[in-house]
Amino acid sequence: MIEAVGLTKRYGDKLAVDNLSFQVRPGAVTGFLGPNGSGKSTTMRMILGLDNPTAGTVTICGRPYRELPNAPRQVGALLDAKAVHGGRSARNHLLCLAQLSGIPARRVDEVLGVVGLHDVAKKRSRGFSLGMGQRLGIAAALLGDPQVLLFDEPVNGLDPEGILWVRNLMKSLAAEGRTVFVSSHLMSEMALTADHLIVIGRGRLLADMSVKDFIAANSAGFARVRTPDTEPQQREKLTSVLTEAGAHVLPEQDGALRVTGLPLPRISDLAHEAGVRLWELSPHQASLEEAYMRMTQEAVDYRSTADQKAGLMQPLPPGAEPPLPVPGQGQPGWYVPPPPQRDERASAPDTAQSSGTSGRPAAPAEQPSAPVAASAADPADSAPSEDAR
Amino acid sequence: MTTQIIRSEWTKIRSVASTVWTLSLALVVTVALGMLVSALTRHGFENMREQDRLSFDPTYISFAGMGLGQLAMIVFGVLVVTNEYSTGMIRTSLAAVPQRGVFLASKVAVATALALVVGMVTSFLAFFLGQALLGSLGTSLGEEGVLRAVIGGGLYMALIAMFSMGIAAMLRSPMLSLGILMPFFFLISGILGAVPATKKFGQFLPDQAGSRIMQVVIPAGDDTPYGPWGGLGIMALWVIAALAGGYLLLRKRDA
Numbered sequence: 253m254i255e256a257v258g259l260t261k262r263y264g265d266k267l268a269v270d271n272l273s274f275q276v277r278p279g280a281v282t283g284f285l286g287p288n289g290s291g292k293s294t295t296m297r298m299i300l301g302l303d304n305p306t307a308g309t310v311t312i313c314g315r316p317y318r319e320l321p322n323a324p325r326q327v328g329a330l331l332d333a334k335a336v337h338g339g340r341s342a343r344n345h346l347l348c349l350a351q352l353s354g355i356p357a358r359r360v361d362e363v364l365g366v367v368g369l370h371d372v373a374k375k376r377s378r379g380f381s382l383g384m385g386q387r388l389g390i391a392a393a394l395l396g397d398p399q400v401l402l403f404d405e406p407v408n409g410l411d412p413e414g415i416l417w418v419r420n421l422m423k424s425l426a427a428e429g430r431t432v433f434v435s436s437h438l439m440s441e442m443a444l445t446a447d448h449l450i451v452i453g454r455g456r457l458l459a460d461m462s463v464k465d466f467i468a469a470n471s472a473g474f475a476r477v478r479t480p481d482t483e484p485q486q487r488e489k490l491t492s493v494l495t496e497a498g499a500h501v502l503p504e505q506d507g508a509l510r511v512t513g514l515p516l517p518r519i520s521d522l523a524h525e526a527g528v529r530l531w532e533l534s535p536h537q538a539s540l541e542e543a544y545m546r547m548t549q550e551a552v553d554y555r556s557t558a559d560q561k562a563g564l565m566q567p568l569p570p571g572a573e574p575p576l577p578v579p580g581q582g583q584p585g586w587y588v589p590p591p592p593q594r595d596e597r598a599s600a601p602d603t604a605q606s607s608g609t610s611g612r613p614a615a616p617a618e619q620p621s622a623p624v625a626a627s628a629a630d631p632a633d634s635a636p637s638e639d640a641r
Numbered sequence: 642m643t644t645q646i647i648r649s650e651w652t653k654i655r656s657v658a659s660t661v662w663t664l665s666l667a668l669v670v671t672v673a674l675g676m677l678v679s680a681l682t683r684h685g686f687e688n689m690r691e692q693d694r695l696s697f698d699p700t701y702i703s704f705a706g707m708g709l710g711q712l713a714m715i716v717f718g719v720l721v722v723t724n725e726y727s728t729g730m731i732r733t734s735l736a737a738v739p740q741r742g743v744f745l746a747s748k749v750a751v752a753t754a755l756a757l758v759v760g761m762v763t764s765f766l767a768f769f770l771g772q773a774l775l776g777s778l779g780t781s782l783g784e785e786g787v788l789r790a791v792i793g794g795g796l797y798m799a800l801i802a803m804f805s806m807g808i809a810a811m812l813r814s815p816m817l818s819l820g821i822l823m824p825f826f827f828l829i830s831g832i833l834g835a836v837p838a839t840k841k842f843g844q845f846l847p848d849q850a851g852s853r854i855m856q857v858v859i860p861a862g863d864d865t866p867y868g869p870w871g872g873l874g875i876m877a878l879w880v881i882a883a884l885a886g887g888y889l890l891l892r893k894r895d896a
Contacts, residue, residue, distance in 0.1 A: 297732070297895070297896070300732075300736045301735075301736070301739050302732055302735055302736060302895065302896040303895035303896065304895060317736075317739060318739035318740075319739075320739070323736070323737070323739055324736070324737045327736075329733075329736055331729075331732050331733070331736075332729050332732065334728075334729060335728055335729030335730050335731075335732060335733055336728060336729075336730065337653075337657055337724055337728045337730060338728070339656075339657045339658050339659070340653075340656045340657055341656065344652060344656035345656075347652050347656075348649045348650075348652040348653045348656070349649070349733060349737060350649075351645055351646075351648045351649035351652055352645060352646055352649040352734070352737040352738055353645065353737055354642075354645045392733065
């Protein structure tokens with residue numbers, strides 16, 4: 253059990269960690285997420301007593317790390333896989349760490365086997381690949397067979413097989429009742445590994461909840477609807493019917509429609525009543541990645557400010573409509589689920605998030621090719637669409 | 642606890658190549674240069690001035706390589722400490738040994754013990770080989786003050802290594818530490834000790850004071866206010882100050 257209370261770290265006038273309070277419980281993998289520079293590593297170092305907090309405390313099993321008796325037998329950590337003397341062999345590196353805490357040398361060979369490095373145990377770690385370095389770092393964390401484990405970006409540089417191995421290792425360590433705290437900026441990886449999430453941005457706590465709750469709270473489901481490509485008038489017809497029924501309809505790049513605010517059977521019924529054939533009607537759930545990106549959008553420290561496409565854009569002739577956004581290309585807001593239309597009739601309860609601050613008329617039928625999100629593609633406005641947030 | 646850390650530090654120190662390189666360089670340079678100067682002195686003795694002949698110190702002559710050889714000792718001392726920082730290993734080490742004072746003390750103890758052994762071997766080797774080349778001009782361990790000077794040579798080398806460790810613990814960067822220590826001991830200290838205006842201050846610098854113990858014959862007109870052991874004591878004070886500074890910073894600083 254790791255417990256942080258009001259943890260704060262200030263470097264000069266920069267607040268790296270700001271009043272952070274959380275608990276990491278045993279028996280589960282807790283993911284620690286945040287963009288680069290959000291204070292993850294600083295927090296990890298404070299947990300290990302390497303950095304002194306400016307304010308607040310962090311304890312492991314009720315004690316500050318530096319007061320734990322024989323700390324390496326209770327807590328194992330991977331902080332930086334490159335933190336190894338390149339001229340020292342893998343075995344010697346682990347041996348000197350083992351000796352520090354009175355761990356017998358045979359345990360060194362044991363963990364070398366666990367991480368699959370026994371063949372290169374006598375080799376200098378200078379020649380190790382990033383993945384081998386990570387494995388060596390993980391081996392060091394496992395040495396003391398500790399009840400509490402901290403891993404800072406453990407899958408960096410690992411191949412798919414290695415990532416799978418780390419994932420299973422974390423899960424099995426947690427299943428043995430240990431406390432596993434893993435930092436990452438790879439959302440997709442955490443979705444598969446973690447049971448619980450702690451998300452920070454700019455040193456502040458953004459979320460502390462289970463993975464399931466996190467997705468449910470931060471994403472809205474939507475339906476993808478496709479009408480026959482050959483009959484564009486069918487598409488327009490369906491769009492107006494669905495909008496009248498209270499849905500929010502957003503055209504997608506390939507001609508399909510992204511519909512929120514109506515359950516799937518209702519969409520099908522409406523299409524049937526309107527006499528529109530459907531080629532596709534599929535449910536979609538926003539991924540953890542999307543939820544995370546949306547949450548941390550405002551908390552990203554280092555983001556490219558340049559609009560990479562600005563120079564390529566032709567100035568639009570007056571009256572012309574801006575082109576549709578290309579998903580995932582330079583528009584951080586493209587995946588944001590559109591706001592439900594509050595001024596229309598009752599919208600579906602699962603998207604009852606009230607973010608309908610859009611001042612636009614909710615009538616996509618009148619201008620079907622210029623929906624809300626299209627504003628994100630406006631070349632003069634490189635910021636993500638504020639109203640869509 | 643402490644024995645565990647000492648064992649670990651021993652593993653660290655023996656498992657990197659720089660240890661062997663710096664220590665063997667210290668030995669080879671000190672001995673070889675001492676032999677060369679001893680041989681040259683023997684040939685040039687007839688042409689020396691009367692005054693120089695009277696204050697001729699065969700023991701000190703055989704330690705002529707110490708000035709250069711100590712630089713390798715400095716590199717050894719600096720690398721032992723800064724290796725932790727330049728690799729980032731310091732975080733792993735301090736996570737394993739939260740008692741930072743014990744950690745630094747163990748590291749310094751192991752490195753000093755090694756430096757002392759190598760220093761003693763170097764000192765005795767330089768003395769015997771130097772005396773052999775000096776031939777009839779040479780002296781022997783039985784003469785008054787000679788054994789003290791030879792043992793003092795080994796102590797001097799160990800203290801130089803300790804001083805470097807203290808400075809390196811304060812500065813953390815190998816380049817910065819070497820960039821300050823090397824010119825200081827190779828040039829600046831010697832100049833300060835030789836120029837009359839600064840001599841009063843220069844003779845209290847660690848290497849100036851410490852090397853006094855290797856002298857057997859005191860030159861005429863020498864007005865150094867301390868004796869051989871006093872000089873070594875002054876050097877030891879410098880070492881204590883450097884290590885205390887290193888410890889205080891290590892304890893206070895974020896790793």
